[in-house]
Amino acid sequence: MSEPLVPANAAMIVLDVEEEEERIAAANAAKAKGLKKTVKRSGRGLAAYLVGRFFLYGVLFIFAAWYLTPIYVLLVTSLKSSSQVTLDQMWTLPTSINLDSFSQAWTALAPNFMNSLLLAIPAACISSVVGSLNGYVLAKWKFPGADALFTLILFGMFIPYQAILIPLTRVASEVGLYGSIQGLILVHVIYGIPITTLIFRNYYAGIPTELIEAAKVDGAGFWRVYRSILLPLSVSGFVVVLIWQFNSVWNDFLFAVTLTTQPNWPVTVALNNLSGSFISTWNVQMAGALMAAMPTLLVFIILGRYFVRGLLAGSLKG
Amino acid sequence: MRISRDRVLSLLVIAPSVVAVAVFVYGLIGWTAYISTVKWDTLRPDYTPVGLANYQSIFANFRFQIDIRNTVVFTIFFVVASLIIGLLLANLIDRGIRAEGIFRSLFVFPMAISFIVTGVVWKWVLSPGQPGQAGFPASPNGVNQLFGLDPATNRWFTDPKVLYIAQDSQVGKVLHDIGLSFLTGTNIGIPIAMLSIVIAAVWQMSGFVMVLYLAGLRAIPEELREAARVDGASEWRIFRHVTFPLLVPITLSAMIILGHISLKIYDLTVAMSREGPGFATDTPANFMWQTSFRDGLFGRGAAVAIVMLILIAAIVVPYLVWNRRQEVQV
Numbered sequence: 080m081s082e083p084l085v086p087a088n089a090a091m092i093v094l095d096v097e098e099e100e101e102r103i104a105a106a107n108a109a110k111a112k113g114l115k116k117t118v119k120r121s122g123r124g125l126a127a128y129l130v131g132r133f134f135l136y137g138v139l140f141i142f143a144a145w146y147l148t149p150i151y152v153l154l155v156t157s158l159k160s161s162s163q164v165t166l167d168q169m170w171t172l173p174t175s176i177n178l179d180s181f182s183q184a185w186t187a188l189a190p191n192f193m194n195s196l197l198l199a200i201p202a203a204c205i206s207s208v209v210g211s212l213n214g215y216v217l218a219k220w221k222f223p224g225a226d227a228l229f230t231l232i233l234f235g236m237f238i239p240y241q242a243i244l245i246p247l248t249r250v251a252s253e254v255g256l257y258g259s260i261q262g263l264i265l266v267h268v269i270y271g272i273p274i275t276t277l278i279f280r281n282y283y284a285g286i287p288t289e290l291i292e293a294a295k296v297d298g299a300g301f302w303r304v305y306r307s308i309l310l311p312l313s314v315s316g317f318v319v320v321l322i323w324q325f326n327s328v329w330n331d332f333l334f335a336v337t338l339t340t341q342p343n344w345p346v347t348v349a350l351n352n353l354s355g356s357f358i359s360t361w362n363v364q365m366a367g368a369l370m371a372a373m374p375t376l377l378v379f380i381i382l383g384r385y386f387v388r389g390l391l392a393g394s395l396k397g
Numbered sequence: 398m399r400i401s402r403d404r405v406l407s408l409l410v411i412a413p414s415v416v417a418v419a420v421f422v423y424g425l426i427g428w429t430a431y432i433s434t435v436k437w438d439t440l441r442p443d444y445t446p447v448g449l450a451n452y453q454s455i456f457a458n459f460r461f462q463i464d465i466r467n468t469v470v471f472t473i474f475f476v477v478a479s480l481i482i483g484l485l486l487a488n489l490i491d492r493g494i495r496a497e498g499i500f501r502s503l504f505v506f507p508m509a510i511s512f513i514v515t516g517v518v519w520k521w522v523l524s525p526g527q528p529g530q531a532g533f534p535a536s537p538n539g540v541n542q543l544f545g546l547d548p549a550t551n552r553w554f555t556d557p558k559v560l561y562i563a564q565d566s567q568v569g570k571v572l573h574d575i576g577l578s579f580l581t582g583t584n585i586g587i588p589i590a591m592l593s594i595v596i597a598a599v600w601q602m603s604g605f606v607m608v609l610y611l612a613g614l615r616a617i618p619e620e621l622r623e624a625a626r627v628d629g630a631s632e633w634r635i636f637r638h639v640t641f642p643l644l645v646p647i648t649l650s651a652m653i654i655l656g657h658i659s660l661k662i663y664d665l666t667v668a669m670s671r672e673g674p675g676f677a678t679d680t681p682a683n684f685m686w687q688t689s690f691r692d693g694l695f696g697r698g699a700a701v702a703i704v705m706l707i708l709i710a711a712i713v714v715p716y717l718v719w720n721r722r723q724e725v726q727v
Contacts, residue, residue: 135489135492135494136494138485138489139489139490139494139500142482142504143503143504145600146503146506146507146600146604147503148522149515149600152521152522152539156521166524166539166542167542169521169522169539169542170542170543209414212410212411213410213411213414215410216407216408216410216411220403220404220407222404222407222408226721226724230718230720231423232414232415232418234713234717235418237657237710237713237717238426238706238710239660239661239682239702239706239709240661241682241685241686241701241705242425242426242702242703242706243421243422243425243426244429244686244689244702245428245429245432245689245695245698245699246425246428246429247421247425248690250425269418269421270421272414272417272418273418301403301406301407301410326509329511330510330511330513331511332512332663332664332668333663333664333682333686337686347513347664350513350514350517351516351517351664351667351668354517354520354668364517365518365521368514368517368518371511371513371514372509372510372511372514375509375510375511376506376509376510378509379502379505379506379508379509380502380506383502383505383506386505386508386509387501387505387608390505390605390608391608391609391612
């Protein structure tokens with residue numbers, strides 16, 4: 080039983096998301112059928128089966144309600160006018176749709192929202208290129224000590240960043256990058272190395288070495304193998320890493336609040352500031368929260384499968 | 398020789414990353430450790446050595462003692478609740494339900510949101526309301542209203558109460574008699590306000606645990622459980638004796654990942670309640686930040702950071718080693 084269940088090869092699954100989805104669907108259908116058969120065999124009959132299903136869906140709906148509660152409150156509050164935003168009316172629907180809160184929140188947050196885009200998109204792109212190259216070397220050009228080195232790199236993704244923050248601010252101001260978005264991009268790329276390398280290394284480990292050996296025999300060199308074999312197979316790997324890094328950079332607060340100053344704040348810092356001030360009412364705060372959450376939520380809604388692959392690949396097994 | 402040229406190339410490609418990690422992870426950790434042993438207590442760096450004085454100072458600081466208590470309480474409640482809910486949801490979803498994709502997405506989407514947004518929204522949902530102060534009508538908060546609770550006694554994240562064993566209580570006296578009197582007093586207790594933060598954190602992270610468990614469940618061949626069913630085992634016994642033992646490695650992974658997140662939790666408490674009443678929701682991360690970047694006591698801030706690093710390394714390093722061994726076995 081020492082076989083690791085969740086995938087040393089979690090990223091291998093990523094190779095074909097579609098196929099994986101079909102496999103799960105098929106397995107599920109089989110499972111449902113199996114359960115029904117068991118019901119018949121055990122002779123407890125249809126009634127017991129239905130009661131079981133009733134409780135099953137009951138619990139699922141209770142949890143679904145819990146997960147949706149903040150979203151409901153967020154939406155109805157953001158659509159209310161300031162006068163209707165009181166604690167005792169928290170659960171009621173707005174009497175009329177009011178979009179003032181959005182225009183106010185947008186006025187306050189728009190520059191910072193743009194900062195976040197200018198920060199997260201380049202950081203995610205650079206990170207995934209770096210991760211891909213590192214993963215390629217660590218999976219396919221293993222040198223003595225490569226695995227130990229990899230473990231040392233991995234440690235970097237678990238450290239509390241507080242343990243590097245003080246000297247980091249010194250370094251950033253020494254090289255003139257303190258306070259700027261460029262500096263923050265660089266910081267995210269550097270501290271993104273462990274996770275992006277991990278995902279790509281596991282991903283590339285799933286590509287048969289024979290393929291690469293054959294290409295080498297045909298005279299392909301380091302870059303040729305990367306370009307003509309690895310890269311064409313890397314599309315979903317890149318999607319996973321791009322999403323992961325976009326998410327973590329967009330949602331970061333600690334680096335942003337320590338290393339940037341207004342007007343270069345990303346949206347998380349600006350939102351926290353907005354929410355801490357007494358002038359802004361709850362409907363404006365909720366509209367702001369919705370705006371700050373929108374990009375990553377949209378990515379999740381459109382590419383959720385890849386997001387989940389990232390969670391798996393990123394959290395398990397070096 | 399062609400191969401060796403490529404070998405050199407491969408090393409050149411990975412070298413910048415190795416140097417970056419060596420300098421910015423290990424180098425800066427070393428620098429922080431050094432700062433934790435110097436005086437530096439103003440904006441201007443001051444590298445006068447003071448030995449372990451900064452550590453003595455923070456451990457003697459009542460706020461840091463409270464922070465340690467808060468972190469332990471938060472970690473236990475957050476990790477246990479996330480594991481139980483994640484495991485439950487994964488098992489429910491794995492029963493061939495309809496609209497599986499929709500339920501899965503519902504449980505996972507909070508993972509895509511920042512702790513700041515989560516904190517701002519839950520701060521509003523759990524706002525305690527004014528318990529009948531002059532000029533304010535007694536308005537229950539959303540959750541109090543929903544469950545008919547009294548806003549005067551249910552203060553959520555603004556609750557200064559700490560559950561603890563009083564020294565002069567019956568239990569406290571017994572503990573004193575058997576030499577366990579350190580278990581009494583507010584330093585070992587449960588700050589009620591922290592539980593509101595736990596609710597928000599579990600809301601955000603339990604879907605992640607569900608994803609891990611679901612992947613684990615899906616990797617268990619159905620024949621294994623089917624065989625047990627044919628033998629007449631109940632569903633509970635199948636879970637207890639067949640499924641769960643196979644999920645132990647995943648449970649361990651999830652515990653480490655959640656545990657290290659909770660030890661460095663920062664954004665969520667900052668957005669939701671900052672220090673909280675009587676530092677009830679203060680964390681070492683928040684203490685470190687304020688000590689360093691607000692008060693300029695960089696030596697002490699660095700000491701807090703190193704304590705945090707040691708706590709986290711104590712759980713993460715064995716995990717990484719275990720992980721590598723497993724990989725070698727495969």
